[in-house]
Amino acid sequence: MATPSKPPSTSSGPLNPKTTHREFFGFPGAVAVMTTTVAVLYTWYFSCNERDGCQLPLTFDRWKHIIASATDFHAYFNTQALKYVAMWWAWLAVLYFILPARTVQGVVLRNGQRLKYPISGLTSLLVTALTATAVYAQNGLGPFLWIAEHFFELAFASLVFSTLLAVFVYLFSFRHSSVERENKPVVMLALAGNSSNPVYDFFIGRELNPRLGSLDIKYFCELRPGIMGWVLLNVSFALKQYAQQGCVSAAMWLAIVPQIAYCIDTLLFEDKVLTTMDITTDGFGWMLAFGDLTWVPFMYSLQARYLSFTPVHLSTEYTVFIALLSLCSFLVFRLSNSQKNAFRTNPNDPNLKHLKFITTKSGSRLLVSGWWGMARHVNYTGDWMYGLAQCLATGFDTPMTYFFSAYFLVLLVHRNYRDECKCREKYGSDWVTYCKMVPYMFIPYLI
Structure with missing residues (x-):
């Protein structure tokens, strides 16, 4: 009897070929992007805040202050903030499963499969908004002012959470990596994320569609926690301005209404994201985890944060x-x-x-x-x-x-x-x- 041949490794097989072209110049670019984006997040907070004003750090003293503030880990690490960030992600994940949804198929993958996705982002936003309204009716402005006042603690907690998520999906991508079923790999890797350089693959995303059961982690993170978090932060900063100045200024309305409308529009056309490069081509690694969960809500809400402590009359x-x-x-x-x-x-x-x-x-x-x-x-x-x-x-x-x-x-x-x-x-x-x-x-x- 012939000895059965060993299944070919899917980490370098025909459906999961080795990466030949590395985005961002490969390893050095990955390190540079990770370092720079985190540095920008820190710089834009510690040089633009209610205590220090909002000016570019062009002097040595300003940079010395930023570095001292940024390295004072105990000043902004807040376990409560980390808990809230995890609860926010979990809350929206629960809604992902329990809310009625229209099911849409994604594009055809290299193995001929088409994954299914629930379209319920706008409903999740509506349920979350109604829940936030109930929180306001019960507790007043307090919870929203806490969000505005602990902005950077939440941003740092989100950085920690998104990095841990990126570590998880990277390690998760190695499950059954040498097993094929019916000549189809158990794990479908991104074409750009199979370079065998762990730092680069961790950054760019090794697996194309990491899933926990029916929860597509990349698709979920693409539009829900970060986009809806952006809305929540904007509302919190507007309420902070209202609490301090007795009104919401025209400048604030001009900044947050278009941004909230943009978020609603994104969720209204949620199924269209299934044909974008983020979903069809890119893996889910640190770049998308940090970008979706931390960069979008905490950098894109800068206008509202600035206006919450700076009067601007137009x-x-x-x-x-x-x-x-x-x-x-x-x-x-x-x-x-x-x-x-x-x-x-x-x-x-x-x-x-x-x-x-x-x-x-x-x-x-x-x-x-x-x-x-x-x-x-x-x-x-x-x-x-x-x-x-x-x-x-x-x-x-x-x-x-x-x-x-x-x-x-x-x-x-x-x-x-x-x-x-x-x-x-x-x-x-x-x-x-x-x-x-x-x-x-x-x-x-x-x-």
Whole structure:
């Protein structure tokens, strides 16, 4: 009798090939990004707060103060904050399981499978908002003021939690790594996360879709704890301003209403995230864990935090200008994305018959008219201008509140580069033809 052959290792098999191209220049880039993002989180808090004001640390004394504050571990490590961060994650995870949800299939994976995802983010936000309202009715402003006053303790707790989560999913990705069932790997690795360099793989994310039962950890973290935490922080800072000044200023409304609307819009179109690179391509490692759970809520709420302790008075004309800029840029973002999603879903829809497209050799259709005839990434333009309007609401006394806009510009340019590389590889000469027909990336006739 022939001896059965040993199952091939899926850590380097045909479905889980070794990583050939490392993002962010590999190991040194991974270390640099992890170090820099945490340093920015610290710097933007310890140089922009109620006690010290909000100015860039351009002097040695300011840096000395920041370093001394940042290394005073006992001053901001708060076990209660860590407990609340864990409870927040667990609360939303419970809602993920128990709330009624529409089930949607993701894209086809390399092994031919399609994972199922519950679409219930907006319902989770609604239930959480109703719960927060009940907490307010029972306890008044106290719990929300605690959140605003213990902002950095919560941020540090979130950093600890997201790092522990990244350690867990990294170790979890090695389960049954040498077993295949029906020639399909038990663990599907991300193409960029199988480099055998533990630091880089930990950073970029080794497993593509880590799951605990039906809880897809990456999908869950992508839109729920961080996005809803951003809303909670903004509301808490607005209530802090109300408690201290007796009103919520126009500047605060201009900053938080568009951000809350953006969060609601994201959850309203939750199923669309299933076709983004974060879900289809990237693994879930420290980069996404920290980005989703810590960076988004605690850096993106900077405008509201600044306005909670800094009076900013805007003229009527300037207020109207920012409101119009927010509205117009949001419409560019939403209408362009909606047109693309509608065309992907049903390109034969009679409402889309006026749109022109080219058909690639792969069978895909690329729009060359409508919003997508203006620029290849016109949605990024609307997205960036929407964020800029929120920064403009903080006035011009400090450049620190414009970090959101500057960072988002870098993020979108990098994402554009990744999109262009992916499309160039996928469509080949058809992409060259498409670029000639739609020559601008962001703004028609300019860029």
